[in-house]
Amino acid sequence: MRALGLDGVSVYYGAVRGVEDVTMHVDEGEIVALLGANGAGKSTLLKAISGIIHPRKGAITYFGEVLAKQSAHRRVARGLVHVPEGRRIFTTLTIAENLELGAYGTERSRTERAERLSEVLDLFPLLRQHFQRLAGTLSGGEQQVLAIGRAMMSNPRILMIDEPSLGLDPQKVDIVYDMLEEVSKLGTTVLLVEQNVSLALEIASRAYVLQQGSVVLSGPSSDLESDPRLSDAYLGKSSDGRD
Amino acid sequence: MATETAVLPTRSRVDGFRVLRAGLIVALVVAAALVPQATQNQYYLGVAFQAEMLMCLALGLNIVVGYAGMLDLGFAAFFAIGAYTTGILSTKEHWSIIASIAPGVLIAVVCALIIGFPTLRLRSDYLAVVTLGFGEIIQTIAINLNQTGGPTGIYAIPALTIGSVVVESNTGYYYVFFVLVIVFAIFSTRLRGSRLGRAWLCIREDEDAAKAMGINTNHYKLYAYMFGAVLGSITGSLYAPALTAISPASFGFSESLLIVMAVAIGGLGSIWGVMFGAAVVEIFPEVFRSFAQARLLVFGIALVILMVVRPRGLFPERAFQGLGARVRSRLGRTVVSPLSGAGEALVSLPSEES
Secondary structure (H helix, E strand, O other), X not given: OEEEXXXXXXXXXOOEEEEEEEEEEXXXXXXXXXXXXXXXXXXXXHHHHHOOOOOOEEEEEEOOEEOOOOOHHHHHHOOEEEEOOOOOOOOOOEHHHHHXXXXXXXXXXXXXXXXXXXXXHHHOHHHHHOOOOEHHHOOHXXXXXXXXXXXXXXXXXXEEEEOOOOOOOHHXXXXXXXXXXXXXXXXXXXXXXXXXXXXXXXXXXXXXXXXXXXXXXXXXXXXXXOOHHHHHHHHOOOOOOOO | OHHHHOOEOOOOOOOHHHHHHHHHHHHHHHHHHXXXXXXXXXXXXXXXXXXXXXXXXXXXXXXXXXHOOOOOOOOHHHHHHHHHHHHHHXXXXXXXXXXXXXXXXXXXXXXXXXXXXXXXXXXHHHHHHHHHHHHHHHHHHHHHOOXXXXXXXXXXXXXEEEOOEEEOOHHHHHHHHHHHHHHHHHHHHHHHHOXXXXXXXXXXXXXXXXXXXXXXXXXXXXXXXXXXXXXXXHHHHHHHHHHOOEOXXXXXXXXXXXXXXXXXXXXXXXXXXXXXXXXXXXXXXHHHHHHHHHHHHHHHHHHHHHHHXXXXXXXXXXXXXXXXXXHHHHHHOEEEOHHHOOOOEEEEOOOOOO
16 A cells, blocks of 8 residues: 655745655555755655645645645644654653653543553653653653654654654664664554665665755665665765766 | 553542642632731732732733743733723623623634734744734724723723622722632643643644644644633723723733733743732832832842742742652652643553662
């Protein structure tokens, strides 16, 4: 089943081009990576999918249904959840409160929220350990774990995560990536935006590479790892290999 | 492992902290109720009544500023709407004061919708300018409209009658506002623990993250503004008969600022803090009367010192709740989340928890 489909999506910030004519898809249960250098349009694309900005052209489909101009909160309620860049956890609240608020858009009752909370805590024991601490006192890695845990509170069908390795040491990155694999094993589809190519390709089955707002490369991770055009996309060469 | 995270209702459990807190609250309420008995001095009673009125307004503004994190510099507008609606309906149409509360609330809500719907998507600083403008508009309308009595305002507003009781003295209005403060405080407490309250908390902490969690931020901000308007308007409707005369001068920017000050001094979002802040703002200038000419200067300096020493207010929201959670977890080894409403333990931790 196709979980997410983008067909010729273009996003503009006024006159400035964000992404141009992007076509891609994510199947249910997959981990798909979206790679590219700074400013390639990765975060813009995520924002368009989560409904924070609306594309000028093209269509985004969610489990076969066109999303059009549906607002961000409706998409969350339907299971399309975005962990924004920089984690954006509530630093002045405790971990418990952060997690509870994560269920806000989807919860039906207090009991349901409590059940969900116990599931997420079982999934991420680290959070249980620091349950009562203020989120602002957590380390960067722990904050990222919390951000993912908070998103999981809303029981997403698709989890989109923006640069989870940002500012983390390699050991912490491993922890975060292990978590993403756990999430995926539960049946959640994951769309991963990452600058760290080798890491992302390790867990993703397929990847799309963005350069200056367009998809320049795509395919299974194993093929991309050895593709010289991948490093070109990061080092600024154009896609046909010329300078 | 499943038992560790079972939902444990703790409402029925006797809890030392809660008993202590309930005792303190009862003592405070009884003490406040006895103020008119303790003093027959009309001046003290007048100040006390003004303090109560400011508490009501501050509790209303607290929903907007403290809960939802939107700076509103024109809150006196809703106060004016309530006061003028009651003033006009009771003098010209001979409505009873109680009956005039409802139309006041209705007008305030409609105004909140009109001004809030297009502007509340703005971020804090811009919103402050818009609300400031709204406050000025309402005051200017009151000055220039014949129906509102122009600059002289409305006088000879009849007394408040509840059933067969006619409230006339300062003591009487002290008790009216005493009840109103309690009602507003309970309402505010319930509101914070509610679904609405949690959405506001999210928006206040990080609006973008709130959106990412599926909260329709524009709607919830509008609700906060409307709730604030309702409390402001009700206070105004009861203020009119208490003073028997109202004029535009009472509803200007300085009044709005006073309410903001009460909220900021007490502690944004904290109900006890806000009430205490209102008392400080009202009573301090009176206490400093011995400084004669310099009293507002002294008051100003005291405020500056206060904000330097306690930047988050006298009773910041977090410290209050944090204390409760700490004490309670020691007593019962339960983790209490302030978000779960009336102190309900959501999750209990294993006893070897560090």
